[in-house]
Amino acid sequence: MIDPVRDLASVREATDRLLTAAAALDSAALGEPSRLPGWSRGHVLAHLSRNADALVNALEGRPMYVSGDARNADIERDAPRPLDVQLDDVRDSAARYQSVASEESDWSRTVELRNGVKDTTARIPFRRLVELELHHVDLGIGYELEDLPDGFVEREIGFLADRFAGHHDVPTTTVVADDGREWTTGGGAEGTPVAVRGTAADLLGWLCGRRDGSALRITGGSLPQLPPL
Structure with a gap:
């Protein structure tokens, strides 16, 4: 809220x-x-x-x-x-x-x-x-991203997931933090749904363009290329 x-x-x-x-x-x-x-x-x-x-x-x-x-x-x-x-x-x-x-x-x-x-x-x-x-x-x-307040990280991941929802270049993507928190984004591009897993800091870094996503674990395809913010 x-x-x-x-x-x-x-x-x-x-x-x-x-x-x-x-x-x-x-x-x-x-x-x-x-x-x-x-x-x-x-x-x-x-x-x-x-x-x-x-x-x-x-x-x-x-x-x-x-x-x-x-x-x-x-x-x-x-x-x-x-x-x-x-x-x-x-x-x-x-x-x-x-x-x-x-x-x-x-x-x-x-x-x-x-x-x-x-x-x-x-x-x-x-x-x-x-x-x-x-x-x-x-x-x-x-x-560092790891130093950000946890509540902020969760909200910003949710904000960015909403921002990319339905984007025509991003397939349906489930974003899963290691602690079990989960978000969904993309959905506007054809292709197999993808799951992206990692620490909350690494997920945020990928979503906001601060990290390349190399530390993330991907299933169902390749790491989606996100549009610039």
Whole structure:
């Protein structure tokens, strides 16, 4: 069940966790590559700041970004900043988002996100949590998929399984965690149903494009090729 108030508390905790970890870096480390192709750690932090502002825009009825090009330009502009400036921006933008989201009076209201995607305000805090948790991993500073809160991992696997459900390139796929939790995705492509098994962290890594799936056990066919997020 979606609980936006609980998710906002989780967003605050994830923000604090990321800021504490990033504060141990130095400005030189921000220029080093992150785990995202073409992005430095500075790019990742800049993106998190601008994403918080973009979600404020969405909640207040404005487009998240002026355009895709403007979004990318803002990230490129902000990526080279020194560590203290980056951390202040992540902290301040997060506070702005938290303030606006905490004032929401209608969690059933629909808002428009990027690329015409629409969602209810109740789901926006979890979307922000996903940005924080996965991009903390992307920084490559010791926080791994195995370190993510278990409840978050379960929800994000379910979210991504729903996202790929019925996709025309993905056969019917059963996703099974080693502890017995199970999800179903795909179903839009012809072919024999496939079962994909592994740890929850490895399953999430495959679904969100952070791992290649080589650690997973596949029955019924080959590992499905998932569309980009």
